[in-house]
Amino acid sequence: MTAPLNSDVTGLLASWADGDRHALDQLMPLVYEELRRLAHRELRHEGPEATLVTTALVHEAYLRLVDQKRTRVETRAHFLNIAAQMMRRVVVDTARKRRAGKRGAGAPRLSLDDVPEPRIDPNNPDLIDLDEALSKLEAFDSKLSRLVELRFFAGLTLEEAAETLGTSTTAAWRDWNTARAWLYNELHERPVTPKPGGEGG
Amino acid sequence: MDAARWERIKSVFQEAFEHEPAGRARFLDAACGGDADLRASVDRLLEAHASAGAFLDESLKSDSGDASRLGEGARAAESVALQETPTRIGQYRVIRELGRGGMGAVYLAERDDPGLRKTVAIKVVRRDSHFMLRRFRTESQILSGLEHPGIARLYDGGTTDEGLPFFVMEYVAGENIVAYCDAHHLSIADRLRLFRRVCDAVQFAHQSFIVHRDLKPSNILVTADAEPKLLDFGIAKLLNPELAGGPVEETMEMTRLLTPQYASPEHVRGQPVTTASDVYSLGVILYELLTGARPYRVTSAQSAAEIERAVCETDAPLPSSVVPANVRRALRGDLDNIVLKALRKAPSERYATAAELAEDIRRQLEGYPVQAQPDRVTYRASKFVRRHRAAVIAVSTILVAVLAGTLSTARQLRRAERRFADVRSLAHSVLFDVYDSLSTLPNSLPTRRLVVSRAQEYLDSLAGEAGNDSVLVRDLAASYMRLGDVRGRPYAANLGDTAGARDSYQKAIALLEQEDARRPNDPAVQEPLCEVYMNLGRIFSREFKFEAAIELLNKAIGVADRLAARFASEPRYIEELARATMYLGSAQANRAGSVDGLQTAVATYRRALALQLAGGDHPEEFWQRALSWKYFYLGYALLAVGDYTGDASYYREALDNDLKGSAIRRRVAEAHPDHDYRRDIADALVSTGGCRWKAEQDLAGAMRDFREALAILQALSEADTTNLEARRDVAGVYQGIGATLGEAGRRGEGVEALRKALAIYEEISRADPNSQEDAGYVATVQKRIAALERDR
Numbered sequence: 001m002t003a004p005l006n007s008d009v010t011g012l013l014a015s016w017a018d019g020d021r022h023a024l025d026q027l028m029p030l031v032y033e034e035l036r037r038l039a040h041r042e043l044r045h046e047g048p049e050a051t052l053v054t055t056a057l058v059h060e061a062y063l064r065l066v067d068q069k070r071t072r073v074e075t076r077a078h079f080l081n082i083a084a085q086m087m088r089r090v091v092v093d094t095a096r097k098r099r100a101g102k103r104g105a106g107a108p109r110l111s112l113d114d115v116p117e118p119r120i121d122p123n124n125p126d127l128i129d130l131d132e133a134l135s136k137l138e139a140f141d142s143k144l145s146r147l148v149e150l151r152f153f154a155g156l157t158l159e160e161a162a163e164t165l166g167t168s169t170t171a172a173w174r175d176w177n178t179a180r181a182w183l184y185n186e187l188h189e190r191p192v193t194p195k196p197g198g199e200g201g
Numbered sequence: 202m203d204a205a206r207w208e209r210i211k212s213v214f215q216e217a218f219e220h221e222p223a224g225r226a227r228f229l230d231a232a233c234g235g236d237a238d239l240r241a242s243v244d245r246l247l248e249a250h251a252s253a254g255a256f257l258d259e260s261l262k263s264d265s266g267d268a269s270r271l272g273e274g275a276r277a278a279e280s281v282a283l284q285e286t287p288t289r290i291g292q293y294r295v296i297r298e299l300g301r302g303g304m305g306a307v308y309l310a311e312r313d314d315p316g317l318r319k320t321v322a323i324k325v326v327r328r329d330s331h332f333m334l335r336r337f338r339t340e341s342q343i344l345s346g347l348e349h350p351g352i353a354r355l356y357d358g359g360t361t362d363e364g365l366p367f368f369v370m371e372y373v374a375g376e377n378i379v380a381y382c383d384a385h386h387l388s389i390a391d392r393l394r395l396f397r398r399v400c401d402a403v404q405f406a407h408q409s410f411i412v413h414r415d416l417k418p419s420n421i422l423v424t425a426d427a428e429p430k431l432l433d434f435g436i437a438k439l440l441n442p443e444l445a446g447g448p449v450e451e452t453m454e455m456t457r458l459l460t461p462q463y464a465s466p467e468h469v470r471g472q473p474v475t476t477a478s479d480v481y482s483l484g485v486i487l488y489e490l491l492t493g494a495r496p497y498r499v500t501s502a503q504s505a506a507e508i509e510r511a512v513c514e515t516d517a518p519l520p521s522s523v524v525p526a527n528v529r530r531a532l533r534g535d536l537d538n539i540v541l542k543a544l545r546k547a548p549s550e551r552y553a554t555a556a557e558l559a560e561d562i563r564r565q566l567e568g569y570p571v572q573a574q575p576d577r578v579t580y581r582a583s584k585f586v587r588r589h590r591a592a593v594i595a596v597s598t599i600l601v602a603v604l605a606g607t608l609s610t611a612r613q614l615r616r617a618e619r620r621f622a623d624v625r626s627l628a629h630s631v632l633f634d635v636y637d638s639l640s641t642l643p644n645s646l647p648t649r650r651l652v653v654s655r656a657q658e659y660l661d662s663l664a665g666e667a668g669n670d671s672v673l674v675r676d677l678a679a680s681y682m683r684l685g686d687v688r689g690r691p692y693a694a695n696l697g698d699t700a701g702a703r704d705s706y707q708k709a710i711a712l713l714e715q716e717d718a719r720r721p722n723d724p725a726v727q728e729p730l731c732e733v734y735m736n737l738g739r740i741f742s743r744e745f746k747f748e749a750a751i752e753l754l755n756k757a758i759g760v761a762d763r764l765a766a767r768f769a770s771e772p773r774y775i776e777e778l779a780r781a782t783m784y785l786g787s788a789q790a791n792r793a794g795s796v797d798g799l800q801t802a803v804a805t806y807r808r809a810l811a812l813q814l815a816g817g818d819h820p821e822e823f824w825q826r827a828l829s830w831k832y833f834y835l836g837y838a839l840l841a842v843g844d845y846t847g848d849a850s851y852y853r854e855a856l857d858n859d860l861k862g863s864a865i866r867r868r869v870a871e872a873h874p875d876h877d878y879r880r881d882i883a884d885a886l887v888s889t890g891g892c893r894w895k896a897e898q899d900l901a902g903a904m905r906d907f908r909e910a911l912a913i914l915q916a917l918s919e920a921d922t923t924n925l926e927a928r929r930d931v932a933g934v935y936q937g938i939g940a941t942l943g944e945a946g947r948r949g950e951g952v953e954a955l956r957k958a959l960a961i962y963e964e965i966s967r968a969d970p971n972s973q974e975d976a977g978y979v980a981t982v983q984k985r986i987a988a989l990e991r992d993r
Binding site for chain 2: 141148178
C-alpha cells in the first residue's frame with residue numbers, strides 16, 4: 001500500500017541530493033501530509049490529552065516513505081532535514097487551528113479531522129511565538145534554526161542532529177546553546193503589557 | 202540583524218561559554234575590547250543561558266521510549282512493520298509475543314538450529330536503527346561479557362528485514378519482583394533478603410562500568426526457583442546514542458529513556474546518569490516492596506515539567522508513614538532511614554554503591570547499626586543497648602548522661618549543626634562524665650587512655666568545623682583544656698602524658714587566641730586563656746623549658762592584669778593575677794642556677810603574695826587556699842636561698858611563711874569538713890617539717906610533721922595507684938625525711954628514706970619520660986645519697 005509513495009520519496013530525495021531543486025518542492029508536501037496523517041492518527045488514538053511523540057512520527061514517516069534498500073548514506077540526513085521542517089509546520093499549524101477554535105463562539109468540539117493541540121511542557125514556550133522567533137533567527141542564521149527544528153520539533157538527539165547537519169557534536173552543542181539562549185531572550189524579554197484598570201488600584 | 206555582526210557575537214559567546222564562570226569576565230574584557238555593544242549582547246546571551254533552565258531541552262516529542270510515559274493503554278502508533286507478530290527475526294523462529302509497548306515488542310523465540318535449541322527473548326525496537334546499531338557494535342562486547350546469575354544475558358543484536366533493531370536476550374520465565382512478593386506473601390525480612398540479591402547483581406554490573414539506567418520492577422523478574430534476574434542491563438544506553446558520548450552530550454540528553462516513577466532526579470533533569478542513579482531506582486523499588494506504594498505521585502500523563510517537579514522537589518514520605526499500623530513499627534527507624542538514604546535528591550548523599558545499600562540491609566536484618574543514620578550518639582547507643590541488654594547496665598548511667606546531653610543540645614540547634622552538636626556533646630561526655638566515672642574504677646588506666654585518645658579524635662574533627670561561631674570555639678577550647686588536664690595537668694591527678702597535655706593545651710590556646718583577637722576584652726575568653734597559659738607554662742617549666750615557660754606565664758600575667766584592672770571588685774581576677782605571678786616565680790626558681798636566680802624567684806613570690814594580700818581578705822575557700830600557696834611557695838624559695846647562703850634568717854622566714862600557710866589550710870579544712878583537704882594538709886606538713894629542723898633544729902617536731910604527712914599521702918596514693926602526683930608526693934616526704942635525718946647526723950636512716958624516694962622518682966620518671974622534673978629529683982636524691990654515704 002505504501003509502495004508507490006515509498007519509491008516516490010526515495011527517488012525525489014535522490015534527485016534532490018543530486019542537485020534537483022524542483023524535487024524538494026515535490027517532496028515537502030508528501031512529507032508534510034504523511035506527518036500530519038500520523039500525528040492525527042496518534043492523537044485520535046490517545047485523545048486530546050495525548051503527548052505528541054514527534055520523534056516517533058518522524059522515524060515512522062521515514063520508515064514508511066523511504067525505501068530502506070535504495071537509500072544512500074546522505075538520504076537519511078536529507079529526509080530528516082525536510083521532515084523536521086515539516087514537523088514544525090504540522091505542529092504549529094495544529095496549534096494555530098486550536099487557538100482559532102478556542103476563540104470561536106461554540107464549544108471547542110473536536111471533529112475527527114481536527115487535531116488537538118499537542119501538550120506542551122509549561123517550561124516550553126507558546127508554539128506560535130516560538131515559530132515566529134525561529135523564523136527571525138532563520139533570517140540571519142538558518143543553521144541554528146535548522147538545528148532547533150531537528151532537535152525540538154523532530155526530536156533528534158544531538159548526535160543525530162549533528163550528523164544530519166554535517167557538523168561535529170561539539171559544534172552542534174555550542175550552536176544549540178547559542179540558539180537556545182537567543183530564543184530564550186526573544187521569547188522572554190518582550191515588554192510586559194500593563195493590564196488596564198487593576199483591582200483596588 | 203547583520204549576519205557578520207551576529208557571527209562575531211556568536212563566536213564570542215561560544216568561546217566565553219567554554220570558560221569557567223570565574224574567568225569569564227576577564228575573557229570578555231579582552232575579547233570585546235571597547236565594544237560595549239558586543240559585550241552587552243554576549244552578556245545577554247550568557248544571562249539567558251543561565252536562566253533558561255531546561256528551555257527547549259525537553260523536545261516536543263517527549264519520547265519516553267517506553268509504554269509507561271504513554272500510559273498503560275498506549276495504543277501507541279505501531280509501525281506498520283510491527284503490526285503482526287513476525288514468524289522469524291534474524292536466525293530465530295518466533296514462538297509468540299511476550300509483550301509490547303510504545304518502544305516496541307518482545308517475542309519469545311528459538312534459535313533456528315536443531316543442534317542448539319535455545320529459547321530466547323527478542324526485543325524489537327520501533328525506532329530507526331541507524332545510530333543504535335553502531336552503538337550496539339561497541340557496547341555489545343561489554344554487555345555480552347556481563348555474566349552473573351542475577352542478570353539476564355544479552356546474546357546478540359541485529360536488524361529485522363524492515364530495518365528495525367532487535368536484541369536477543371536470555372529468556373527469563375518469572376514474575377516481576379513486586380508481584381512475586383505479594384503473590385507469595387513474603388515477610389518484610391524475606392523481601393529484604395531477596396532485594397539484597399538484586400543489589401548484588403546491580404553491584405556486579407556497576408563494577409563492569411555498566412549502569413542499568415532503567416531499573417524498575419518489570420525489569421526485575423523472580424523465577425520459580427526464587428532467583429531474581431535483572432533484565433535489559435545496558436539496553437537503555439544502547440537505545441540512546443547520546444548517552445555514549447562525552448559528558449557534554451550527556452548533559453544534553455534529549456531522548457531521555459526513562460520510566461518517571463523510578464527515575465532519579467538527575468535522570469529526570471537530563472543530567473549525567475551514574476551508578477548513583479541506579480541506587481536511587483533501587484530505593485524506589487525497595488520503597489514499593491516495603492510499602493506497596495511509590496514515593497511520589499508521578500503518572501505517565503504528566504508533563505515533563507510536572508514529573509521533574511514531583512521527582513526533584515517532593516520529599517518522599519517516610520515508608521512507615523504510608524503503611525497500616527501493624528507494619529509501621531517494623532519500618533520505623535532503620536528501614537525508613539535506609540530507603541530515604543537511597544532516595545536522597547543529591548547523588549552524593551545516597552549510598553555510594555549498591556553494595557553499601559545491600560550491606561546496610563544486612564546490618565538491619567542482623568540488628569547492627571546501619572549507615573543510613575546520621576551519626577547520632579543516641580542512635581548508636583540505643584543499638585548497643587539493644588544488642589547487649591545485660592552487659593550495658595553498668596555503663597548505662599554514662600550513656601544516659603551522653604544521651605541527655607545530645608538531645609538537649611540537638612534540639613536547640615538547626616539541623617545542619619546537629620552532627621556537630623552530637624560530636625561535641627559526645628566529646629564533652631567522654632571527657633567529663635565517662636572519664637570521671639572511669640577514674641573511680643580500679644585499674645582503669647588503659648581504658649582511660651583509650652577514652653582520652655578517642656576524645657582527642659572527636660575534638661580534632663570538630664575543630665575543623667567550628668568556623669567563626671564563638672560559642673562553639675570556646676566550648677571546643679574548654680574541651681581541649683579538659684583533655685590537657687586529664688592527660689597531664691601539672692601537680693594534679695593526671696595520666697602522666699605530658700606531651701599529650703601540651704598538645705591539647707596548645708590547641709586550646711590557638712582557639713582562644715583567635716577568639717581573643719576577634720572579641721578583645723571578653724572575660725569569657727580571657728579567663729580560660731589565662732588559665733591555659735598557666736597550665737602550659739607550668740608544663741614547660743616542669744620540662745625545664747624555662748624560656749617558653751616564662752613567656753607563657755608573662756602572657757598569663759598580662760591577661761590577668763587586664764582582667765583585674767577592669768574588674769577590680771572581683772577577687773578571682775586578683776587571685777588569678779597573683780597565681781600567674783607565683784607560677785612565674787616557680788619557673789624562675791627552677792631555672793635558677795645561682796643565688797641571684799633564686800633571689801629573683803623570691804622577689805616574684807613576694808610580689809605574688811603582696812598582690813593577693815592587697816586584694817583584701819576574702820573568706821572564700823578558693824581565696825584562702827590560694828593565699829596559703831603563696832606563703833608556701835615563698836617558703837620553698839626562702840629555704841633554698843638559706844641552703845645556698847647558709848644564712849639561717851632565711852630558714853626562719855621560711856618557717857614563718859609555712860606556718861601562716863599551714864594555719865590557713867587547717868582553718869579551711871575545718872570550715873569544710875565535707876571536702877577532702879588531706880593532701881593540702883600533708884603538703885603543709887612536709888613544708889613545716891623541713892623548716893622546723895632547718896630553722897630551729899627541732900628534729901622531733903620535724904619527724905612528727907613528716908610522719909603525719911606520710912600517712913596521709915600513702916593512703917591517698919594507695920587509693921588510686923594511677924595517680925602519679927600522689928606517688929610523687931610520697932617520694933617528696935621520704936626525700937624530706939632523708940634529707941633532714943642526714944643533716945641531723947642519722948645518715949643510715951637518711952639513706953634508707955632517700956632510697957625509697959629514689960625508687961619512686963625513678964618509677965615515675967619511666968612512666969612519663971617527658972617530665973624533666975622527676976629526672977631532676979632522681980639526680981638530686983642520688984647526689985644526696987652519695988654525699989651521705991661518703992660522709993658516713
